[in-house]
Each structure stands twice: as C-alpha cells, then as structure tokens.
Amino acid sequence: MKILLINPPAINEITTQVSHDISDASSVQPPLGLMYLSSMLLESGFNDVSIIDSQAEKLTYGELELRIRQEMPDIVGMTAMTFTMTDVMLTARLVKDIVPKSKIVLGGPHVDIYPNETIQLPEIDYAITHEGEYPFLQLVRHMDDDKTQDHSNINNLFWKDCNGNIKNNNVNNQMNNYSLMPFPARHLTPIKMYYSIMTNNNPITTLI
Numbered sequence: 716m717k718i719l720l721i722n723p724p725a726i727n728e729i730t731t732q733v734s735h736d737i738s739d740a741s742s743v744q745p746p747l748g749l750m751y752l753s754s755m756l757l758e759s760g761f762n763d764v765s766i767i768d769s770q771a772e773k774l775t776y777g778e779l780e781l782r783i784r785q786e787m788p789d790i791v792g793m794t795a796m797t798f799t800m801t802d803v804m805l806t807a808r809l810v811k812d813i814v815p816k817s818k819i820v821l822g823g824p825h826v827d828i829y830p831n832e833t834i835q836l837p838e839i840d841y842a843i844t845h846e847g848e849y850p851f852l853q854l855v856r857h858m859d860d861d862k863t864q865d866h867s868n869i870n871n872l873f874w875k876d877c878n879g880n881i882k883n884n885n886v887n888n889q890m891n892n893y894s895l896m897p898f899p900a901r902h903l904t905p906i907k908m909y910y911s912i913m914t915n916n917n918p919i920t921t922l923i
Contacts, residue, residue, distance in 0.1 A: 718836040721766075726775075795826055830842055
C-alpha cells in the first residue's frame with residue numbers, strides 16, 4: 716500500500732496584503748504533522764510512505780501532478796487549514812483525476828472546526844479531527860485489510876460508508892502519552908529548504 720502525504724501549494728492561500736517577497740523571506744517551516752504521521756506509519760511496518768512538501772519546493776500544480784503520477788498513491792493525507800482550503804481542494808481533485816480509486820484523508824484545524832462540512836466534500840473520503848496520529852494509523856490498517864469495511868471503532872473519524880452515508884465516531888481530543896510517539900520522519904522532507912528570519916543558522920526545524 717502506497718501512502719502519500721501532501722503539503723499542498725500555497726498559490727491560492729487566503730492571506731494578508733503583505734507582499735509574497737516579504738512573506739517568502741520570513742520563513743518556510745516543515746510540515747510537522749505530516750512528519751509525525753509518517754513516523755507512526757513507518758514504525759508500524761508501512762514502509763511505502765512519502766511526503767511532498769509543495770510549499771518548500773515551490774511546486775506548481777503541473778509539477779505536483781507529475782510527482783503524484785510518479786507516486787500513484789493508494790492513500791493521500793493532507794492537513795487542512797481554512798486559509799489553505801482552496802489549494803487543499805485543488806490538490807484533492809488533482810489526486811482523484813490521476814488515481815480515481817485513491818482515498819483522501821483530511822486532518823487539521825479546519826477539520827476540527829468544520830468536520831461535517833469537510834466530509835461532505837465529494838473528493839474527501841475521510842476526515843480526522845483533533846489528535847490524528849493514532850486514528851490515521853488505525854484507518855490505514857483497516858484499508859490494508861480488505862475485509863475491514865467498518866471503521867466505527869476509530870475515534871475522531873468522520874467517514875462515508877460503501878453506500879455514501881456519512882458516519883461520525885466518538886471524538887476524543889486527548890492523546891494519553893506523547894512520549895510513545897516516534898520522532899517525526901524528517902528524512903522524508905527536503906530538510907535543507909527550511910529556514911527562518913529568526914536565525915542565521917539554517918536550515919531550521921520545529922518540534923513539540
């Protein structure tokens with residue numbers, strides 16, 4: 716099973732009137748959430764995991780299309796923020812055009828606030844609210860097992876069943892023990908492309 720995590724382009728991002736030259740000079744930070752998801756999957760035996768950070772690599776949609784065609788993923792995960800939703804949805808549609816049978820999973824702050832609206836979007840198959848590392852891992856395990864069609868035991872999951880009916884499970888925003896999580900899979904990202912105006916010592920990274 717091929718799992719691809721995408722940080723979409725920021726071409727249509729809702730932002731301030733500050734020029735892109737200034738905002739681009741301030742920082743480019745790694746997609747920490749995607750790196751934690753990746754490390755959870757890798758530690759659990761899912762070895763075919765990759766990350767495309769479109770923003771760090773400054774990919775156009777044409778370039779992103781070529782990368783997706785190279786990967787041909789079974790599952791695509793993305794982090795959604797309200798101000799990035801246009802690019803999230805354009806990326807989701809691009810994935811579905813290239814690999815119609817792929818499953819798209821969204822998480823992030825936008826999903827936390829608007830889970831019902833998010834899961835109703837036609838390109839979105841699953842939405843995970845709050846802490847997503849363990850629910851996403853459980854979901855991937857289910858999808859890896861053709862016999863497992865019922866996801867009702869996965870916390871924080873909004874999903875569509877085989878008839879297109881929307882389901883939502885128990886929401887639990889507490890992670891019991893962060894120390895059990897592996898370190899984020901930084902090696903899957905273009906590490907040298909991350910920088911910040913706050914320091915001359917680049918590249919930079921972030922942590923929790």
